[in-house]
Amino acid sequence: MKSSRRVGLILVAMTVVVFVVSYALYQRAKAGSVELPNPNGYDQMRQTALQIRNRLEDFEQLPDSHLEAYLNECERELTLLRQGLPLPSAVPVKFNTNWITTQLPIMMGARNLGHALAAEAELHKRRGNLDEAVQSALDLVRLGFVVGNRGLVIDFLVGTACEIQGVRIITNSLEDLNLNQCKTVTEILESMDMQRESPDSLFRREKRWAVATGGFLEYVKGIVEFKSLRPERSGPFDSQGLVNTRLKDLRLIRMRIAAQAFRLSNDRSPTNALELVPVFLKEAPVDPETSQPLTLEQAD
DSSP states (O other), rough: HHHHHHHOOOOOHHHHHHHHHHHHHHHHHHOOOOOEEEEEEEHHHHOOOOOOOOOOGGGGGHHHHHHHHHHHHHHHHHHHHHHTTOOOOOOOOSSSSTHHHHHHHHHHHHHHHHHHHHHHHHHHHHHHOOOHHHHHHHHHHHHHHHHHHTTTTHHHHHHHHHHHHHHHHTTTTTGGOHHHHHHHHHHHHHHHHHSSSOHHHHHHHHHHHHHHHHHHHHHHIEEEIIIIIIITTOOOOOOHHHHHHHHHHHHHHHHHHHHHHHHHHHHOOOSSSSGGTTOOOSSOOOOTTOOOBBHHHHOO
């Protein structure tokens, strides 16, 4: 009898603890809306994303005339987009169930904008205009930052996909870049990374959106089911792991470009990442998952 009573008290205590912890997480998830800049560069991107024509598939295999005709059709949207890229930006997240539906056309349009910028970079490279190709690729990186900055995880993933596409265009021509081009690219990439919010902040907003669209009881249920009773289960994909992987990839690519700048300046390869600081990088990039410095070996 005493044993049963003890078990009952333990279960009640555990229930209270789960409720208190869940409620604290719930309140934390609800807290803090993003203050949107005015003007907001995201608004300019959204306008052009909804107007851009569909992507030109397999543009790498098409002749210059096809690329030029396609880019002429996209010229107005790309011009408007570039006017907004230098502006401060933040995704205007709406905490309701309709928000994702309204975002999908914008995300698809953003990918089409990125595709047009990649095609533009390809045409510049074919014509031997490497500096213009780098600028198109950097605009693609900037576009990705605007798409994902201070949004939900889905915005972050779409945005960083554009960023990675842009930096890979640059690294595909890394051996042809001069010192000033390498330094300019690394400075821009590092500045953007320093402005980027932390993964913790991103996931707090994601939780707040889940609470607003699913309710507190569903939020508690999710914590109990996935965190407490079934820690091995994390849903259809590991969103936190994917976010960290994207950030790590971008930082490794930035370090690789900085290492090329070091070679051009010193006629030798750097022996470690610290040699890149402070001339080519303000600070050594760290692994977002472990908070440990990334190494040059990882960047190769």
